[in-house]
Amino acid sequence: MTASLEEVAYKLAAGGKGLLAADESASTIKKRFDAIGVESTEENRRDYREMLFRSEAMTQYISGVILFDETIRQKAKDGTPLVSLIEAAGSIPGIKVDLGAHPQPGCPGETITEGLDGLAGRFKEYYDLGARFAKWRAVIDIGQHIPSYTSILANAQALARYAALAQAAGIVPIVEPEVLMDGDHDIDRCYDVTEWVLKEVFQQLFYGRVKLEGTVLKPNMVIAGKKSQKQASVEEVAAKTIRCLKNCVPSAIPSVAFLSGGQSDEEATAHLDAMIRQGGLPWNLTFSYGRALQAAPQKAWSGKPENVAAGQAAFTHRARMNYLAALGQWTPESEEKKAA
Numbered sequence: 001m002t003a004s005l006e007e008v009a010y011k012l013a014a015g016g017k018g019l020l021a022a023d024e025s026a027s028t029i030k031k032r033f034d035a036i037g038v039e040s041t042e043e044n045r046r047d048y049r050e051m052l053f054r055s056e057a058m059t060q061y062i063s064g065v066i067l068f069d070e071t072i073r074q075k076a077k078d079g080t081p082l083v084s085l086i087e088a089a090g091s092i093p094g095i096k097v098d099l100g101a102h103p104q105p106g107c108p109g110e111t112i113t114e115g116l117d118g119l120a121g122r123f124k125e126y127y128d129l130g131a132r133f134a135k136w137r138a139v140i141d142i143g144q145h146i147p148s149y150t151s152i153l154a155n156a157q158a159l160a161r162y163a164a165l166a167q168a169a170g171i172v173p174i175v176e177p178e179v180l181m182d183g184d185h186d187i188d189r190c191y192d193v194t195e196w197v198l199k200e201v202f203q204q205l206f207y208g209r210v211k212l213e214g215t216v217l218k219p220n221m222v223i224a225g226k227k228s229q230k231q232a233s234v235e236e237v238a239a240k241t242i243r244c245l246k247n248c249v250p251s252a253i254p255s256v257a258f259l260s261g262g263q264s265d266e267e268a269t270a271h272l273d274a275m276i277r278q279g280g281l282p283w284n285l286t287f288s289y290g291r292a293l294q295a296a297p298q299k300a301w302s303g304k305p306e307n308v309a310a311g312q313a314a315f316t317h318r319a320r321m322n323y324l325a326a327l328g329q330w331t332p333e334s335e336e337k338k339a340a
């Protein structure tokens with residue numbers, strides 16, 4: 001029996017499990033590999049992701065994996081499709097379908113995410129390849145005169161068109177409007193921009209006839225810019241993020257899965273944990289981390305076959321920390337107990 005959109009959307013954030021965002025584009029994974037001295041060949045990318053998908057983390061802590069187009073078609077060394085490894089672990093395969101953020105005409109310093117043309121046909125193919133959810137990322141930068149409403153609106157409309165096409169294909173859309181933490185803005189500026197963006201996104205999802213019960217939101221946390229002199233405490237990030245979400249995100253949305261966006265591994269975990277501990281939330285909250293789940297295993301692996309077990313242990317540890325956070329049971333001491 002095929003699971004309904006509602007079931008899949010709910011399952012992605014249930015029971016403390018969360019998502020692994022392993023959908024780095026060719027240029028992004030090259031950057032990550034450059035940092036550990038590994039050449040970005042198709043085989044190395046396959047070996048690295050196979051290592052993750054065969055780790056213990058997958059059966060216990062990871063509800064779904066967001067894949068890149070290349071990966072959803074790849075086979076493990078022994079010929080098993082990587083998608084089958086994910087399914088065998090009890091996790092759900094997903095696919096990034098946007099074609100990246102490109103300069104938006106008339107909006108200096110801003111981008112619009114491309115990839116709508118032909119998307120209905122691509123969804124059909126991805127469904128046949130095993131994808132049951134998808135991701136589309138809109139990027140909103142904060143600067144002196146940005147964001148503009150022109151850019152927020154265009155990105156929100158694209159997210160809504162993508163989400164409607166996904167649902168028509170039987171695929172759960174992850175709607176990701178990411179407000180970047182790259183600038184020197186303080187947390188309150190991030191709050192205001194995130195609120196503005198989320199309000200517009202849900203307005204456009206409504207106009208786009210998107211079923212919220214079959215949708216997952218992937219937001220940024222409300223957090224000070226990386227270059228801000230005024231960094232906020234864990235409690236402040238948690239309180240402001242939840243206040244912002246409560247003001248913008250209808251309770252019909254079953255699952256909210258945060259991106260890590262450049263936070264350190266432990267910060268991303270601590271923030272999630274602090275939010276869950278507030279209690280009384282209308283949605284299941286969890287993680288959908290890329291960097292905050294993969295930085296440690298990438299370093300431990302460093303492209304060497306003899307390091308596969310160490311890479312898997314590092315990934316399982318980070319996934320377990322975030323699983324505990326999604327249950328509101330993480331403490332800094334949990335970090336000491338490395339997975340066996």
Ligand code: 13P
Nearest residue numbers: 021259260261289290291
């Ligand atoms: P980060 O957690 O590294 O921000 O990546 C998540 C993601 O999927 C960004 O689109």
